[in-house]
Amino acid sequence: MxxxxxxxxxxxxxxxxxxxxxxxxxxxxxxxxxxxxxxxxxxxxxxxxxxxxxxxxxxxxxxxxxxxxxxxxxxxxxxxxxxxxxxxxxxxxxxxxxxxxxxxxxxxxxxxxxxxxxxxxxxxxxxxxxxxxxxxxxxxxxxxxxxxxxxxxxxxxxxxxxKYKKEVTEEQPKTMAERCKGYHPNLVNRFINMGFSVEAVVDAFHVVGIPRNGGHDYILDEAYIGDITAELLGDDLQ
The missing domain is CATH 3.10.110.10 (Ubiquitin Conjugating Enzyme)
Incomplete structure (x- = not known):
C-alpha cells in the first residue's frame, strides 16, 4: 500500500x-x-x-x-x-x-x-x-x-x-525599512528569500491583512503563510 x-x-x-x-x-x-x-x-x-x-x-x-x-x-x-x-x-x-x-x-x-x-x-x-x-x-x-x-x-x-540597469540603481536610495512600509524586515525577508520582490510581498501583506504589530517581528501563522504565498503566486501567473 x-x-x-x-x-x-x-x-x-x-x-x-x-x-x-x-x-x-x-x-x-x-x-x-x-x-x-x-x-x-x-x-x-x-x-x-x-x-x-x-x-x-x-x-x-x-x-x-x-x-x-x-x-x-x-x-x-x-x-x-x-x-x-x-x-x-x-x-x-x-x-x-x-x-x-x-x-x-x-x-x-x-x-x-x-x-x-x-x-x-x-x-x-x-x-x-x-x-x-x-x-x-x-x-x-x-x-x-x-x-x-x-x-x-x-x-x-x-x-x-x-532598463535592467535602471531597475538596479533605482532601488538603491531606498532603505529596506522604507520599502517594508511599517512591517519588520524579517517578516518581508522570509518571502524575499522565496524569490519575491519587497514590493510584491508588502502588497500581498496588505491584501491578506497581515498586522504590522507596531513594526516588531513575530511568527506568522501557517494559514497566513499559505494565503500570502497563494496571493504572490496568483499575481505572478495572471
Missing part, C-alpha cells in the same frame, strides 16, 4: 502536469525511479536573461515530506547569484527555514521560477555572480543570457540593458 507521502506526491505531480502550460513548470519521475526522485523543468521567464530557456532541476523528496522540504539542485548550468554556477546548489528560503507543510512541490518550482525573474545578489549562493550583478549589471545580464543560450537552449534575443 502506498504511503501517505507517496499519495501526496502523486497528487501533486498530477496537479503540476495539469497546469504546466500556464505555470511554466513541469515535474515527473526520473527514469525508473520512485516517487522520491523527480526531475522538473522550469521555463525561463520573459524579459529576463533566461527567457525561453528550459532549466532542469533534480527534486528529492524526503521520507518525512511534507514536514521537511524537498531537496533541489539545478542540473542545467546557469549564471545566477542564488544558484551555484559549479554545482547547481540553490539559496532559497523555501527549501530550508522558510518551508511549511502547506507548501508543495509546485510552490517550490514557482518560487525557483520567480528567483530567475528576481535574483537576490545580497543573499548569494555564488559570490562571483553576485559581485558581477551588483558592480556590472549589464555584464551580468549578457553572461546570464549567453549561458542560457548555451546550456538551456534559450533563443538569443536583444536585452534591454538600459
Amino acid at each position: 502506498a504511503s501517505s507521502r507517496d499519495r501526496r506526491v502523486a497528487k501533486e505531480l498530477k496537479d503540476i502536469q495539469a497546469d504546466s502550460s500556464n505555470s511554466g513548470v513541469t515535474a515527473d519521475l526520473q527514469d525508473g525511479a520512485d516517487l522520491r526522485n523527480l526531475v522538473a523543468t522550469i521555463t525561463g521567464p520573459p524579459d529576463t536573461p533566461y527567457a525561453g530557456g528550459t532549466f532542469r532541476v533534480k527534486i528529492t523528496i524526503p521520507d518525512d515530506y511534507p514536514f521537511k522540504p524537498p531537496a533541489a539542485v539545478f542540473l542545467t548550468k546557469m549564471w545566477h547569484p542564488n544558484i551555484s554556477s559549479q554545482t547547481g546548489a540553490i539559496c532559497l528560503d523555501t527549501l530550508s527555514t522558510g518551508w511549511s507543510p502547506v507548501q508543495t512541490i509546485k510552490t517550490v518550482l514557482l518560487s525557483l521560477r520567480m528567483l530567475l525573474e528576481f535574483p537576490n545578489p545580497k543573499d548569494p549562493q555564488d559570490a562571483e555572480v553576485a559581485k558581477m550583478m551588483l558592480e556590472h549589471p549589464e555584464d551580468y545580464a549578457q553572461k546570464a543570457q549567453a549561458w542560457a543560450v548555451k546550456y538551456a537552449g534559450a533563443p538569443r534575443h536583444e536585452l534591454d540593458l538600459s
